[in-house]
Amino acid sequence: MDFGFTAEQISFKESIERFALEVIAPRAAAIDESGAFPVDILKAAAGFGLLGVTIPSQRGGAGRDYLSYVLAIEAVARVSATVAVSLVVTNSLVAELIAHAATNAIHEQWLRRLASGEAIGAFALSEPGAGTDAANQQTATADGGAYRIKGRKVWVANAEAASVAVVFASTRPGLRQKGITAFLVPLDGPGLARTSRADSLGVRGLGCMDLDLDIIVGADHVLGAVDEGFPLAMWALQGGRVAIAAQALGIGRAALDQAIAHAKTREQFGKPIATYEAIQWMIADIVTELDAARMLMWKAATMKDRGEPGIIESSMAKLAASEAAHRAADKAMQVLASAGYRRGSVVERLFRDARAAEIYQGTSEAQRMIIAKHLGDLVI
Ligand SMILES: Cc1cc2nc3c(=O)[nH]c(=O)nc-3n(C[C@H](O)[C@H](O)[C@H](O)COP(=O)(O)OP(=O)(O)OC[C@H]3O[C@@H](n4cnc5c(N)ncnc54)[C@H](O)[C@@H]3O)c2cc1C
Numbered sequence: 001m002d003f004g005f006t007a008e009q010i011s012f013k014e015s016i017e018r019f020a021l022e023v024i025a026p027r028a029a030a031i032d033e034s035g036a037f038p039v040d041i042l043k044a045a046a047g048f049g050l051l052g053v054t055i056p057s058q059r060g061g062a063g064r065d066y067l068s069y070v071l072a073i074e075a076v077a078r079v080s081a082t083v084a085v086s087l088v089v090t091n092s093l094v095a096e097l098i099a100h101a102a103t104n105a106i107h108e109q110w111l112r113r114l115a116s117g118e119a120i121g122a123f124a125l126s127e128p129g130a131g132t133d134a135a136n137q138q139t140a141t142a143d144g145g146a147y148r149i150k151g152r153k154v155w156v157a158n159a160e161a162a163s164v165a166v167v168f169a170s171t172r173p174g175l176r177q178k179g180i181t182a183f184l185v186p187l188d189g190p191g192l193a194r195t196s197r198a199d200s201l202g203v204r205g206l207g208c209m210d211l212d213l214d215i216i217v218g219a220d221h222v223l224g225a226v227d228e229g230f231p232l233a234m235w236a237l238q239g240g241r242v243a244i245a246a247q248a249l250g251i252g253r254a255a256l257d258q259a260i261a262h263a264k265t266r267e268q269f270g271k272p273i274a275t276y277e278a279i280q281w282m283i284a285d286i287v288t289e290l291d292a293a294r295m296l297m298w299k300a301a302t303m304k305d306r307g308e309p310g311i312i313e314s315s316m317a318k319l320a321a322s323e324a325a326h327r328a329a330d331k332a333m334q335v336l337a338s339a340g341y342r343r344g345s346v347v348e349r350l351f352r353d354a355r356a357a358e359i360y361q362g363t364s365e366a367q368r369m370i371i372a373k374h375l376g377d378l379v380i
Helices: 007-034 039-046 066-077 081-101 104-116 229-265 277-306 311-336 346-356 364-373
Strands: 121-124 140-144 146-156 164-170 180-186 192-195 209-218
Touching: 007 039, 007 066, 007 081, 007 346, 039 081, 066 081, 066 229, 066 277, 081 104, 081 121, 081 164, 081 180, 081 229, 081 346, 121 146, 140 164, 146 164, 146 180, 164 209, 164 229, 180 209, 180 229, 229 277, 229 311, 229 346, 277 311, 311 346, 311 364
Parallel strands: 121 164
Antiparallel strands: 140 146, 146 209, 164 180, 192 209
């Protein structure tokens, strides 16, 4: 597979690297420390084409391909994993899903706002009893011309500042994935409460909240067809997983940067620790595993650009990248030793941030289940 990047892809990546270094990096530690959602950074990101990245320009988006998008997400995650995953949620799980499945009226109403930063999107699939088993939706609906949606959604990233959410609910109880509908729900209406901001270990500042819903939405707020929302959730998550792979690789890359910088400057036994084979091998393992996962991530993004199914490839990319990032942060911690174990060190933050990528948008076990189920579809 050819990964010869175009001049345009490289120049976009470089512009995002500058934005990440100049605007996001100086705030990354404070976002983690306070857990406050960085709404101003999300809005500033719009000016750099980081919102509505793959949405066509005639709909107000940046009209870029998936490969450009994931290059940008990795660059952002290298300085802030939180900002990167927030961008992934509003881009992949909301704007792309609207562009894929909504009516023209919803396109007109939301895509420009999501691409300009006027609106931020959230994706509400998980429930207290529906995590990995996402088809076990208990949020119920009653149809009477309009839909009454009643239930609780948990761990909704971006919810703190989002104006709109894709909400999944059971329209045919008992039918699991065959009876779930996706609704586009503005978050400023009556009957909706945002509760209990999660005090999470990592990716702090992601604005994760629970949503308590007892709302009425019109049939014109259905995304795609009634009862066909579950495949839409899987479609959105497939793109999201490629982008989460990029996010994980940004974390891993930052861990590599930290390990190399420390190894060159820290002296023990009269020499920089970088001269010791034990340290060199840890760094060699980090770089090898990250690069292998990056190839899978670029392959999955390229397949998305070509309109190929890529279900197994996106799960492989997320699985490999999130586990490689975890090991990279772990090894970087070993290279820095006490300097990394200190609260407030960059490696300590990376160590906590990396862990979440093995959980959200499907755990590593969920990815292995998908890979095993779709083995026959693998494109080699
Ligand atoms: C930081 C963060 C942000 C999130 N953001 C969002 C969001 O924006 N929107 C949203 O809808 N959700 C979100 N989530 C929820 C996330 O998608 C779920 O946490 C995830 O799907 C796992 O569900 P669970 O936590 O209920 O774990 P469970 O499903 O209870 O799983 C517990 C363990 O059992 C394993 N397991 C479960 N079933 C099987 C099986 N059949 N075979 C083998 N192992 C199995 C799991 O892999 C895991 O190890 C977020 C979570 C976090 C931590």
